[in-house]
Amino acid sequence: MSDAILPLIVTVVVLALVFDFTNGFHDTANAMATPIATGAMRPRVAVTVAAVLNLVGAFLSTEVAKTISGGLLKEGQDVHVGPELVFAGLIGATIWNLSTWFFGLPSSSSHALFGGLVGAAVVGAGFQAVDFGVLLGKIILPAVLAPFTAGVVAYCATRIAYAVTRRYDGHPDGRRVFRVGQVFSSSLVALAHGTNDAQKTMGVITLTLIAAGAQAQGSGPEFWVVLACAMAIALGTYTGGWRIIKTLGTGLTAVKPAQGFSAEVSTAATILASSSVGFALSTTHVASGSVIGAGLGRRGSSVRWGTARRIVLGWVLTLPAAAVVGAFAALLAHLGVVGIVIDVVVAVGFMVTVFVLAQPDRVDASSLEAEVNAAGAAVLQRGRKRRARA
Amino acid sequence: MSIDWLAFLAVFGAALVSACLIVLCFAAAIRLLATPPIGAKPGGAARDEEMDAVERGARRLLATIGAVVLFVISGAAVLVGVYLIVPALHS
Numbered sequence: 001m002s003d004a005i006l007p008l009i010v011t012v013v014v015l016a017l018v019f020d021f022t023n024g025f026h027d028t029a030n031a032m033a034t035p036i037a038t039g040a041m042r043p044r045v046a047v048t049v050a051a052v053l054n055l056v057g058a059f060l061s062t063e064v065a066k067t068i069s070g071g072l073l074k075e076g077q078d079v080h081v082g083p084e085l086v087f088a089g090l091i092g093a094t095i096w097n098l099s100t101w102f103f104g105l106p107s108s109s110s111h112a113l114f115g116g117l118v119g120a121a122v123v124g125a126g127f128q129a130v131d132f133g134v135l136l137g138k139i140i141l142p143a144v145l146a147p148f149t150a151g152v153v154a155y156c157a158t159r160i161a162y163a164v165t166r167r168y169d170g171h172p173d174g175r176r177v178f179r180v181g182q183v184f185s186s187s188l189v190a191l192a193h194g195t196n197d198a199q200k201t202m203g204v205i206t207l208t209l210i211a212a213g214a215q216a217q218g219s220g221p222e223f224w225v226v227l228a229c230a231m232a233i234a235l236g237t238y239t240g241g242w243r244i245i246k247t248l249g250t251g252l253t254a255v256k257p258a259q260g261f262s263a264e265v266s267t268a269a270t271i272l273a274s275s276s277v278g279f280a281l282s283t284t285h286v287a288s289g290s291v292i293g294a295g296l297g298r299r300g301s302s303v304r305w306g307t308a309r310r311i312v313l314g315w316v317l318t319l320p321a322a323a324v325v326g327a328f329a330a331l332l333a334h335l336g337v338v339g340i341v342i343d344v345v346v347a348v349g350f351m352v353t354v355f356v357l358a359q360p361d362r363v364d365a366s367s368l369e370a371e372v373n374a375a376g377a378a379v380l381q382r383g384r385k386r387r388a389r390a
Numbered sequence: 391m392s393i394d395w396l397a398f399l400a401v402f403g404a405a406l407v408s409a410c411l412i413v414l415c416f417a418a419a420i421r422l423l424a425t426p427p428i429g430a431k432p433g434g435a436a437r438d439e440e441m442d443a444v445e446r447g448a449r450r451l452l453a454t455i456g457a458v459v460l461f462v463i464s465g466a467a468v469l470v471g472v473y474l475i476v477p478a479l480h481s
Contacts, residue, residue, distance in 0.1 A: 061477045145398060153406045157413040164417035167424065170433025172442035174424035181416050181464065188471045195475055256440040262413050269409035272474045273401045279394065281401075299438075 008083050009212050011344065013205055015090045017232040020201040022097040023109040024054060024236020027197065029244040030106070030267070030287035031189035034260035037249030039372050040179035041186075043240070043365040049183075050190040051238035057194020058202075058230030062221055065203040071134050072114055073121045083208050084333040085120040087340065090204070091347050092116025092326025096318060098354045104243035104251070104363075105314035108282040113200060114139060115322030122323070123330035138280075143315060146270070146281040147289030154266035154290040158297025161258040178257035185264035190237075192271050193283050198229045205229070242363040248288065250371065251307045253295030263287075263294035285315065412467045419460035420444075425453040 031053075032046040041049065067075045068086060075081050093109070093116035100107040121129040167173045202221045205228075209215040215222065221229075249255060255263070267283075267290045274281040288311055295303040329347075332339035426433070427447025473479050 057475070060475070063477065149402050149405065152402075153409050156406060157409045160410055161413050161417045164414065165421050165424070166438060167433075168436040169426070170435050170437055171426045171430065172424060172445050173437060173439060174420045174442055174444040175439065176441050176443045177420045177423065178416070184465075184468050188468055188475075191472065192475050195477075258417075258440070261416065262409075265412050266405070266409045268471055269412070270401070270405040272471055273404040273408070276474055277397050277401055279397045279401050 005083065005212055008087065008340065009208060009214070011340065012083050012087050012090065012208050013228075015087060015094065015347075016201050016204050016208075017228055019090050019094045019097070019109075019113065020198065020229050020232035021236035021239075022094055022101070023197055023201070024051075024233040025239045025241040026097055026101060026107070026109055026236075026244060027193055027283060028237045028240050029248045030283045031186045031193060031264070032240075033245045033247075033249035033287075034255050034263055034291065035179075035182045035186045036245055036368060037255040037372060038179055038182060038257045038260045040182035040257065040260065043242075043245075043368050043372075046186070047238050047240040047365070049187060051234045053187055053190040054194035054198070054237045055230050055234035057191045057196075058198035058233060059226065060191075061195040061199065062202065062226055063199070065199070065207075068117065068204055068207045070114075070138065072131060072139070073117060073129055074131055080125075081117070081121065081207075081211075082124075083212060084340065085124045085330060086117070086204060086208050088120035088123075088329035088333050088343070089113065089117035089326045091329040091343055092119055092322040092324070095325050095347060095350055096322040098351060099321075100314050100318070101241050101243060102354050102358055103310075103314070104247040105311055106244050106248055106284045106288055107311075107314045107318045108143070108284045109197065110200060110282055111139065111143065111315070111318040112322045113204075115319040116326035116329075118319070119323030119326030119328075120330035120333075123327045123334075139319070142279070142281050143285055146274075146285035147292070149281070150266055150270045150286040150289035151293035151296075153270055154263045154293030155297040157262035157266050158259050158294045161262045162298060165258065175256070175258050178261040181261045182257065182264060185261055185268060188268045189264055189271070189283070189287070192268065192275070194230075194233065196275065196280075196283070198233045201229045201232070202226060240365065242365065242368055243358075246363050246368060246371075247307065247311070248291055249368075251304065252288075252291050252311075253301055253303045255291065255294065256298065256301075259294035259298055259301070262297065263290040266290045266293065408467075412464055415460045415467070416464045419457045419464065422453045422457035422460065423449070425449050 032050050035041045036043050036046050093112040096112045165173050205225050206221040267287045270286045332343050423444045
């Protein structure tokens with residue numbers, strides 16, 4: 001590796017780890033929003049379990065992708081995805097992930113990464129660099145199908161859960177026990193997430209190192225890369241994207257234990273089925289669809305379609321928005337060292353601004369727990385009243 | 391366009407069947423656990439509560455055994471899930 005390129009490689013690696021971190025805290029909600037909402041696990045416990053399982057999951061599978069973009073960019077043929085393009089793509093992805101977090105929207109981190117890379121590649125190598133067939137078939141259509149699939153599955157599962165446990169003789173129905181099941185079903189989702197998502201960052205870092213000549217062609221990720229990625233995603237998960245957890249756990253519908261369990265089993269089943277036939281669906285899209293399906297499956301429950309629309313709008317915007325940011329970052333990176341320094345300064349400035357802006361209406365473990373307890377107390381009181389009347 | 395509709399249908403079917411079966415098992419186990427204890431008074435009006443615990447007291451043995459068996463089956467489903475997640479176990 002030449003000395004001139006070393007600072008750029010280091011920047012890419014650090015930025016990739018920052019992206020991995022935002023990936024972790026963005027996706028805590030996928031597994032843990034529903035158990036937190038029903039009180040199956042206390043918020044701190046839930047994020048700790050998710051973080052440990054993401055850490056473990058990252059070590060379980062190191063089958064790193066052979067191309068950075070998964071075939072989305074025509075890498076190798078007429079496009080060379082150099083470190084400066086990866087750098088610009090990562091800036092687009094990280095900035096978009098932070099923006100959606102600010103609005104509490106669960107959005108796909110893979111979409112953000114692909115969007116950023118596409119934007120950077122279009123600037124670097126023109127529109128012919130992007131394989132639009134792959135874009136449609138592997139990214140856009142699955143994103144449309146995933147929430148519907150998971151929604152239908154979760155709807156059916158929820159109907160079954162309620163139909164089987166409904167009692168007509170006035171004795172307690174025992175639905176609280178679903179909370180025990182939730183601990184296991186949500187853990188499974190967290191583990192599946194860890195095996196999938198840390199891979200992307202490992203792939204990006206490894207391929208960058210190969211391109212820079214620091215690593216042999218076709219070799220797997222170095223141990224330090226695996227370790228760093230696993231730590232970054234686990235730390236992000238532990239930090240907990242509380243805003244997104246709030247949206248998914250309480251914003252879409254008031255999730256009850258039977259619904260939570262059904263939703264998580266549906267999420268796990270859909271993700272495992274899709275990844276074992278190589279038809280990858282985004283965990284975020286699946287988990288959001290499951291929560292909506294479970295909301296529709298319970299009698300007398302309602303789904304806040306306004307929130308659902310905002311989430312879908314976020315999904316639609318993710319790819320193009322990350323692409324636009326990635327494109328601007330790539331334009332600046334073309335200026336050479338000065339441009340890259342400007343990129344880094346702007347990106348860091350953006351991150352700090354978002355965190356400062358988010359402070360006034362901070363959502364964290366304790367505020368979320370208080371909200372869940374308040375909802376639980378209301379349910380309990382209603383139950384007592386009804387019993388008193390009977 | 392390179393979408394594999396057959397694969398998608400397979401995913402949809404497999405997810406639907408497996409999720410429903412697991413939820414059915416777990417819900418049936420809860421139903422059995424919620425069997426009123428021997429000698430319990432009639433409960434009156436139908437209830438449809440979310441946070442009901444199971445009543446204490448001696449249940450019919452058959453109901454308890456059935457519930458345990460169904461919980462074990464649900465637990466086995468989690469193990470199948472872990473097996474599918476960890477590549478070292480199946481490749």
